[in-house]
Amino acid sequence: MNKELAKQIQEIAGVNPRKCMKCGKCTATCPAFDVMEYHPHQFVDMVEKGKVEELMNSKGIWTCLSCMACIERCPRSVEPARVIEAVRVAVARQQGMDHLKPEQIPALLDEELPQQAITSAFRKYRK
Amino acid sequence: MIMSYFPGCTLKTKGKELDTYGRKAAEALGFTLEELPDWQCCGAVYPMAKDEIATKLSSVRALVAARDLGQDLVTLCSACHHVIKRVNGDMKNDPNMQLKANNYMGLDVPYTGETNVLHYLEVLRDRIGFDVLKEKVVKPLTGRKIAAYYGCMLLRPSKEMQMDNPENPTIMEDFIRAIGAEPVIYAMRNECCGGYVTLENKDFAAKKASAIMDNAKNQGADCVITACPLCMYNLKENGGSDLPVYYFTQLLAEALGVD
Ligand code: SF4
Numbered sequence: 544m545n546k547e548l549a550k551q552i553q554e555i556a557g558v559n560p561r562k563c564m565k566c567g568k569c570t571a572t573c574p575a576f577d578v579m580e581y582h583p584h585q586f587v588d589m590v591e592k593g594k595v596e597e598l599m600n601s602k603g604i605w606t607c608l609s610c611m612a613c614i615e616r617c618p619r620s621v622e623p624a625r626v627i628e629a630v631r632v633a634v635a636r637q638q639g640m641d642h643l644k645p646e647q648i649p650a651l652l653d654e655e656l657p658q659q660a661i662t663s664a665f666r667k668y669r670k
Numbered sequence: 671m672i673m674s675y676f677p678g679c680t681l682k683t684k685g686k687e688l689d690t691y692g693r694k695a696a697e698a699l700g701f702t703l704e705e706l707p708d709w710q711c712c713g714a715v716y717p718m719a720k721d722e723i724a725t726k727l728s729s730v731r732a733l734v735a736a737r738d739l740g741q742d743l744v745t746l747c748s749a750c751h752h753v754i755k756r757v758n759g760d761m762k763n764d765p766n767m768q769l770k771a772n773n774y775m776g777l778d779v780p781y782t783g784e785t786n787v788l789h790y791l792e793v794l795r796d797r798i799g800f801d802v803l804k805e806k807v808v809k810p811l812t813g814r815k816i817a818a819y820y821g822c823m824l825l826r827p828s829k830e831m832q833m834d835n836p837e838n839p840t841i842m843e844d845f846i847r848a849i850g851a852e853p854v855i856y857a858m859r860n861e862c863c864g865g866y867v868t869l870e871n872k873d874f875a876a877k878k879a880s881a882i883m884d885n886a887k888n889q890g891a892d893c894v895i896t897a898c899p900l901c902m903y904n905l906k907e908n909g910g911s912d913l914p915v916y917y918f919t920q921l922l923a924e925a926l927g928v929d
């Protein structure tokens with residue numbers, strides 16, 4: 544458990560996980576819940592409890608689609624996607640932890656791929 | 671009516687049809703999209719982290735440029751619209767963002783979110799009017815059954831985007847009626863297509879995209895329309911369906927006889 548890091552992540556997220564009433568609506572609506580080892584409501588709970596290292600090491604932070612369905616449908620305005628983004632950002636800001644490297648990009652391209660896909664992959668992972 | 675226009679990176683390259691037909695249709699409807707000089711890419715993803723400032727500045731520059739011209743700022747790409755609209759909200763409502771961006775940019779007149787950010791569909795609905803559009807249609811798309819795909823970025827978070835009801839939107843269906851076709855309502859129209867992870871997790875993106883295409887087809891659609899180049903790519907290339915996907919501006923231009 545890392546209280547300092549958890550505090551930082553809450554600040555980056557700008558939302559209060561303690562408002563969560565554990566209804567699970569965010570997870571029920573999440574199109575990626577089955578490919579995230581921690582589901583959105585668990586994210587919120589774990590950040591509240593300071594268990595952020597597990598989250599930072601989980602692959603699921605990169606499969607959240609940032610679709611904002613959990614933000615829209617959370618009855619308590621907890622905005623789980625912001626919590627997940629804060630964990631991604633915390634990882635990306637740590638030196639040497641880039642998720643996607645520019646050298647990897649050419650191999651991933653195809654004729655039709657829009658620039659937007661590349662730009663968003665970069666923005667999401669790299670400062 | 672002249673409006674400032676932010677095309678964005680993809681509309682100059684892979685998403686040219688969205689742009690070209692949008693401009694032609696605008697002229698036919700009596701408004702001009704004037705491309706902002708020296709616009710910079712919006713970054714394609716709204717930086718959700720509270721302390722991100724630098725990553726939002728390209729949007730702020732576009733917003734300031736439109737304000738200085740005294741014009742509304744129009745976008746066509748869902749992602750650009752999403753990013754610029756939300757950054758504008760931050761410039762209006764987040765004192766920290768306002769202070770830091772203005773300090774850094776050193777503008778003669780500080781910017782506090784004055785510019786109106788409109789998506790092209792909102793221009794059609796709120797400035798032109800769907801009834802007027804209907805009158806200007808010369809080749810109505812009679813008999814066509816069209817499924818509108820909203821996706822995520824136009825609608826959510828509705829508190830900030832304020833385009834339409836996020837769970838039961840009507841703007842694209844009203845558009846489809848105005849060009850003489852029949853809208854097909856299907857459950858997945860505002861669910862995520864997963865396009866965001868196509869670079870790294872194609873199988874997952876494909877699974878999400880196929881669910882949407884299958885749903886539209888099962889409800890009787892003969893094509894799908896979108897305003898997002900990434901959704902377009904994902905639905906078309908990964909969706910595994912024979913249903914064609916078009917940008918809404920392609921069908922608009924067709925109905926107006928300017929294609
Ligand atoms: S929807 Fe909101 S209140 Fe419900 S579990 Fe998720 S974060 Fe908590």
Ligand code: SF4
Nearest residue numbers: 573607608610611613
């Ligand atoms: S933003 Fe991420 S966590 Fe939230 S519903 Fe979408 S995919 Fe799930």
